[in-house]
Amino acid sequence: MPPYPPRILILHAPGVNRDGDLARAFELAGGQPEIVPLSALRRGEADWRHYAMLALPGGFSYGDALGAGRLWALDLQTWFAEALNDYVQTGKPVIGICNGFQALVKAGVLSAGAGATLTFNASGHFECRWVTLTPAAENPSPWLTGLGAILCPVAHGEGRFLVTQQGTEGDPVLAPAASAQVALRYARPDGTPAEGAYPFNPNASLADIAGVTNARGNVLGMMPHPEDHIYFYQHPAWTRQQDAPGGLGLPLFVNGVHFASQV
């Protein structure tokens, strides 16, 4: 644990609601999170330069009007462009979870090397269920260092990761540049790839993609909620096991705090 816990800026916009869950996860991981409304930043009551990490939590910013994350992305692009640019370009850690991921994608920060989007689940409805995630071994992002499988819930209606169609016919395929940026994939409970099968891949994301990084690896976006599995009792089957179940989401946040304290 770093001697001075890095300060983490958890950005709050209208309709954000997993800010508290995320703050608790970072706290537990040794960070010093602060939930700061965008309005307070705009009024100069807080300064984004004083933080070692930027985190965009889940929720329904602006009610997901015009598509999930779209209007929050507009905030990022118009009011927060300099700050976001500073984080992304200087290699400071940035994480967006669920609605935060959607905002980063719609703002063009995470594009998987092509045109990417997060759109409506193939099931056509919101889905709250637990999933198994496996980290992409080929992605060297500090967020993923030494990470094992994560069990955690998804809770979204627009989590299907798609990219601009490559080629003329059939399903879109992932360009090689995009493949390298895949961070987390949906898997079956035994860790084998979901291969698109519902409900293991809960939204029919392309190539089981649950999370991606930027090319540099400092920005991570993901749909599932590791911040909602930081205690054993949050796991849905904890009463079945005499020993605490594994697969907690906490190591991801520990990685993030470690990363932040080194930048």
Next chain:
Amino acid sequence: MLPVFRLEVASSLPMRAQGVLAQLPTVGFTRPVQLEIVDLYFFESGDQPLTEEAVDALAQSLICDRVTERYTVRRDERKEAGGGVKAEEIMAVEVALRPGVTDNVAGELLRAARRLGLEADRLNAVATGQRYVFRGDIERDALQKIAHSLLVNHTIQRYALGEITPEFVHASPETTAAEAIPLNALDADGLLALSKARRLSLDLAEMSAIQGYFRSLGREPSDAELETLAQTWSEHCVHKTFKALIDLTDRRAAGQAVTTQVDSLINTYLRAATERIAAPWVRSAFVDNAGVIAFDEQFDLSFKVETHNHPSAIEPFGGANTGVGGVVRDVLGVSHRPIANTDVLCFGFPDQNLADLPAGVLHPARIRAGVIAGVEDYGNKLGLPTVNGAIYYHNGYTANPLVYCGTVGMGPRDRRPNTALPGDRVIVIGGRTGRDGLRGATFSSLTMDAQTGEVAGASVQIGDPITEKGVIEVVERARDQSLYHAITDCGAGGLSSAVGEMSEKTGVRVDLARVPLKYAGLAPWEIWLSEAQERMVLAVAPENVPALQHICDTYWVELSDIGEFTGDGQLHVVYGTNEIVRLSEEFLHGGRPRLRLKAEISAGARRGAGARRGGATGESQPQGDSALGPGAADLLLALLAHPNLASKAYAIRVYDHEVRGATVVKPLVGVQADGPGDAAVLKPLDVSGWQGFALANGINPYLGEADPYAMAVSVVDEAVRNAAAVGADPSRVAILDNFCWGDPRRPEILGSLAQACQGCYDAAVHYGAPFISGKDSLNNEYLGTDGKRHAIPGSLLISSIAIHPDVRRAVTMDLKAAGNWLYLVGEWQPALAGSHAVQLAPACFAGSPALDCSPQLPQLAPQIYRALHRAMQAGLVRAAHDLSEGGLAVAAAEMSLAGRLGLELDLSALHEDACLALFAETNGCLLVEVEPQHTAAFDQALRLESAPAPVAMRLGQVTEHPEFRLAFHGQTLVQLPLAALVAAFTHS
């Protein structure tokens, strides 16, 4: 005319169209067709013409998804009304909201467009819609029918074949004065006619009292004054039936009628139970917007459950949506942070034949889809986990669906400011006021008919959860900084109720010209009465207003200062210099003549408490194979697949039940998370240590039809027992009552309500479970065009909140390991009244004495639940599940399928009649799984001094072999593979 632009956005993804296509058979259309759904956006120029380039830029940067969507922009051509449809467009239907209906997407889009530089002089307004393009074997008539009964809700939407002409809300001419209503010269008929014409829902005595008041003032009332009185005196706001003086005539005793007087149902039964129990941990019961109990030294918990039935019947999404929003604001009204939601929904059967629906009624499948989506939308967007509930089907709910929405809040101990002081400012925070939701309180007190949807269209509200989320953030911070003296929500009756309630002891002066409006042109009485959502009223000392304003600015919440609490005992409302309302608070709150009602319990009604105790004592010979035989397995599967018993995953999975990270026991449990949990257990992240709380409920309308008293005791028992099943402390349970009944002016309806209240009292006192809050929704009747009344079965929901001393000891219902023993715990008293097994297989139970038996209040249950609780705290219990609909066989099967483990039970010791042993329903019982090494300790823990017989009986063991076996007197009655149970329960 300056141009209006039309933007069409089409998606390459088929899900939405597939969803609509899947529903076509429910409106009788079965031919194969293709469908494309296109989103429509309309942009109206300001004083300067809008350009196509500007709209194109909006489409590119804000609206159209580059990966999955494509768009076109063009100038919208106005067409002559009713004509001008091009031939090739005939197979397209376009749908848009009626003007004035809240359109959150259009609102956000307009705001975003302003930020991108499109000011009001260029872009005046935005509207949205959808275009449905059908291709294939379909003609105009069929299309019209599909549009009419599937695509459009006429209450809030309109449609056109071909292209629709957008409508924008424009300011209507300003009216700033009140209108005087001639009242003082009216006779009795005239008063009633006025009440009816204005939909005041006031009876003659009430109208006469109002007439007397204005005669004494020597003037006629204004429209706003009359509406204020109607709202304040409505059933919805003052619960006049529950406070009425009732002459109750009981005809059950042979040959004689006994009439007694009940001086207020609420005081006699509900409040009386709470007072008799006198639990020291009850912080507030019945007086505040929500009930409050102690959690620990630091925190209190609050709980409130509301109904939103009538609005959900005519606009299911908006009705349920604002139902959630309303109950969340109730919790804000006790200055608590909302932390979890519950929902209990009652519908007609979703396979109901369309042709048999009463005129003017939406199909139950549509109501269900809309209501679930409405609960999902509001709860998920507020970031509140929806963790407990039920869905119940009954033909009586076809025209009258029930939507019970509950919210739990948490706040610092004993910190609930609720006294406005003279000199305080009247501060409104949150949403703006529009014409939406006018007269909701009186609307909810009316019997509905085929015209209700049309007439009450204005009563429908569409929620805006993101605004409410901001209000939540503001209230929590304002409370922590002690910035207000009182707070209440704008619910039914709008400002008139909220301000009226807060000023009861002081008086108030309000200027309606200072209320921010969604659009200009509202008459003063409309501003005063509007039920626009997401508003709270606070009493704030003038020096604290700037600090509150700063918090509101931070969370994007609008604040307006509309007046002052005065101290002169007058409710005084002006619009600028125009006088709108001047009523004495004394008359407004104390002038209502007390309602006097007649209730009757007919000779044929059940004895309730006097019914045969102890269930059916079987004198007959063992009946196994002969009566039931191989049918037992089929009946078990049919029960598991019955809509009332089968998995509710279709709703649970669209609710976020994980947000806030507190959900220790989730609504679905077990190996594959598909078993029906008995109760939710939560431990808020803010709480240190291991204490948490459980949420559960009980509802049983089928039993209520047969025996309202028995229903009441049964649902109280079930709400307590479900909480006990997950390990909550059965002596720390608080309960809420929600009565949904028919028209109380009909004596037999009121009689059954009185019986249910009596049951509430007896059961609450029995369990030491105080009522902390309650609500009634009466007049749940629908008058068909044929004059036939469609009433709901009297439906009592009991919701429970119970302290869980150590969530690490929480227990779930899924079987855990082979070799463990399964016990039946409790006094098993078989009853069949209202049971599901009898409905499905009446022949199996013909002649059974249990047919006449209702489940009773189990005498030893409080001690048994406490003993079981101690065993759970000692770690002796691996699983527990309550016996409810479908009896023991269903409970055991659910445990088995949830744990994906086999079970082998012998039920011979229960009863001579196999049908009863398997399927009879009972109160007070649970199945409990215990490891072999703990059986001795468990037996010891469940030994009660006072019990004549053991209250825990071993029935058999858990097996690795995936088979479910029930034996009876040497025969195997049920032998089913686990997969069959799973398939039946999950409909997979």
